[in-house]
Amino acid sequence: MSAHLKKQPGQLTVVIKLGTSSIVDEKTHEPILSILSVIVETAVKLHKDGHRVVLVSSGAIGVGLRRMDLDRRPKHLPQVQALAAIGQCRLMSLWDQLFGHMRQPIAQILLTRNDIADRTQYQNAQNTFFELLHMGVIPIVNENDTLAVTEIKFGDNDTLSAITAGMVQADYLFLMTDVDCLYTSNPRRDPDAKPIEVVEDIADLEADVSSAGSALGTGGMSTKIVAARLATSAGVTTIITKSSKPGNIAAIMKHAEGQRLARISSRNSVTNFQDEGVPLAQTASLNLHNSTHDVSSPTEPTHTRSHSPQLEAEQVPLHTRFLPISQPIRDRYFWILHGLAPHGTIYIDAGARKALSDKAGLLPVGIVDVDGQFAQQEAVRIVVVKRLPAASPKVTPKATTPIAPIPSRTAAHPVLNSGHAPYTQPALTHSMSSSAIITPPLYELHDPAPFEIGRAVVNYSASEIRRIKGLHSTQIHEALGYADSEYVALRENIAFFGIEKSRPNTPSAGRSENREGGGVDVH
Numbered sequence: 001m002s003a004h005l006k007k008q009p010g011q012l013t014v015v016i017k018l019g020t021s022s023i024v025d026e027k028t029h030e031p032i033l034s035i036l037s038v039i040v041e042t043a044v045k046l047h048k049d050g051h052r053v054v055l056v057s058s059g060a061i062g063v064g065l066r067r068m069d070l071d072r073r074p075k076h077l078p079q080v081q082a083l084a085a086i087g088q089c090r091l092m093s094l095w096d097q098l099f100g101h102m103r104q105p106i107a108q109i110l111l112t113r114n115d116i117a118d119r120t121q122y123q124n125a126q127n128t129f130f131e132l133l134h135m136g137v138i139p140i141v142n143e144n145d146t147l148a149v150t151e152i153k154f155g156d157n158d159t160l161s162a163i164t165a166g167m168v169q170a171d172y173l174f175l176m177t178d179v180d181c182l183y184t185s186n187p188r189r190d191p192d193a194k195p196i197e198v199v200e201d202i203a204d205l206e207a208d209v210s211s212a213g214s215a216l217g218t219g220g221m222s223t224k225i226v227a228a229r230l231a232t233s234a235g236v237t238t239i240i241t242k243s244s245k246p247g248n249i250a251a252i253m254k255h256a257e258g259q260r261l262a263r264i265s266s267r268n269s270v271t272n273f274q275d276e277g278v279p280l281a282q283t284a285s286l287n288l289h290n291s292t293h294d295v296s297s298p299t300e301p302t303h304t305r306s307h308s309p310q311l312e313a314e315q316v317p318l319h320t321r322f323l324p325i326s327q328p329i330r331d332r333y334f335w336i337l338h339g340l341a342p343h344g345t346i347y348i349d350a351g352a353r354k355a356l357s358d359k360a361g362l363l364p365v366g367i368v369d370v371d372g373q374f375a376q377q378e379a380v381r382i383v384v385v386k387r388l389p390a391a392s393p394k395v396t397p398k399a400t401t402p403i404a405p406i407p408s409r410t411a412a413h414p415v416l417n418s419g420h421a422p423y424t425q426p427a428l429t430h431s432m433s434s435s436a437i438i439t440p441p442l443y444e445l446h447d448p449a450p451f452e453i454g455r456a457v458v459n460y461s462a463s464e465i466r467r468i469k470g471l472h473s474t475q476i477h478e479a480l481g482y483a484d485s486e487y488v489a490l491r492e493n494i495a496f497f498g499i500e501k502s503r504p505n506t507p508s509a510g511r512s513e514n515r516e517g518g519g520v521d522v523h
């Protein structure tokens with residue numbers, strides 16, 4: 001890890017993600033210079049105030065379309081990739097010109113998921129970021145579309161920005177979009193839709209995530225929620241706000257930082273204040289001067305809070321703020337969860353889950369079933385299931401209609417059903433075959449969602465694990481003819497999501513247990 005990771009007191013790292021629809025006109029495909037200019041001014045101001053800034057900028061394909069006078073995005077992948085290659089250099093040249101007026105150096109970083117799937121490459125990318133930030137440069141990140149095909153794509157730049165934010169250990173991630181914030185329902189259709197200002201636990205979120213995204217961009221609101229989930233798990237406060245008003249970023253950041261410091265001090269204080277309406281006095285140590293807020297004395301005690309929280313709320317531009325989890329997942333564990341694409345799923349029982357929460361590795365005895373094809377040292381999802389009592393395989397009198405698999409619970413789950421790698425679930429099925437011989441189900445899924453607790457880098461391939469599942473470690477040699485390890489995954493190769501509530505509603509899997517290390521570990 002680079003020595004440049006160390007930040008100055010009060011210095012914040014901010015990642016700002018700009019989607020295609022935010023910076024490229026949807027019809028003409030012309031770059032929206034007015035927005036780009038305000039972004040540049042905002043980023044330079046933040047930088048001059050001592051903060052570190054990273055931009056994640058989409059728009060290569062859109063700008064490429066304009067350059068080649070094409071009306072719409074082609075369907076053929078190589079054409080899209082060619083357009084991205086054409087557009088990316090124009091896009092960067094535009095950014096460079098605009099930042100150049102402010103004498104601000106920038107750098108281009110293009111990534112694919114493949115680039116960071118190797119731990120050393122991930123660390124190289126991370127070190128480059130830290131070096132650039134230390135040099136006072138603003139890195140501008142995009143997906144390397146020329147190389148990216150489905151298997152190695154981040155999928156959308158929301159996910160890429162969240163992974164970038166985790167990589168640079170950002171304090172804030174701004175997901176700039178075409179709405180002010182998340183609403184309780186779609187404000188275009190529902191006049192009673194209410195803004196959601198703060199999301200303390202993303203699993204509680206019931207926002208309308210049905211926004212389909214624009215014609216050019218690939219991300220809608222659902223990808224922003226997936227990104228927020230990922231970034232908050234890495235300790236990054238994530239903010240959704242309107243891309244047409246990028247000048248609001250500093251004011252929102254100042255407010256959010258005030259709230260964060262107030263939360264910390266209220267946690268330590270005898271008086272138990274609420275999150276909202278706490279004064280901005282604590283922001284005095286920050287260099288965020290763009291806001292309309294006055295900054296009071298840093299020594300002002302928290303109990304002098306404003307008697308008009310509503311007035312304060314009105315002064316802050318509308319946004320949705322996702323609070324980070326208290327014990328962020330960082331470094332190698334973040335990389336296992338989000339740098340590596342999972343190649344399959346291992347279903348474990350409650351006993352294995354308990355052993356994992358007691359800091360043990362994953363033994364074959366606790367494995368109920370396996371999905372997918374993966375090799376040794378590849379990443380897999382770990383899903384907790386209810387093991388059903390063993391029953392002998394039965395032969396049906398005649399071949400019948402295949403038994404329907406258990407439907408994927410992801411269909412009803414907006415976050416898990418986003419189609420993006422970090423939280424994408426497989427279509428989960430019983431171990432049943434469509435032939436006449438029916439193996440009784442081995443397990444039952446927990447309700448309401450697949451209960452994925454984490455990811456692991458495994459010591460055995462999928463076919464090997466199929467042969468050793470349920471066995472004691474001493475039997476591995478007998479089953480395989482060799483035994484590389486007694487563990488299917490070593491403890492150090494298992495990382496857990498810090499998600500509090502994506503878990504079944506059972507007494508043994510509750511929130512408090514999680515907080516104490518039962519099932520979801522903290523790193």
Ligand SMILES: N[C@@H](CCC(=O)OP(=O)(O)O)C(=O)O
Pocket residue numbers: 018019020021057058059060061062084142143145156157158216217218219220
């Ligand atoms: N990498 C692509 C952008 C991918 C994309 O569409 O992202 P987004 O606009 O955030 O949904 C580009 O630069 O055109």
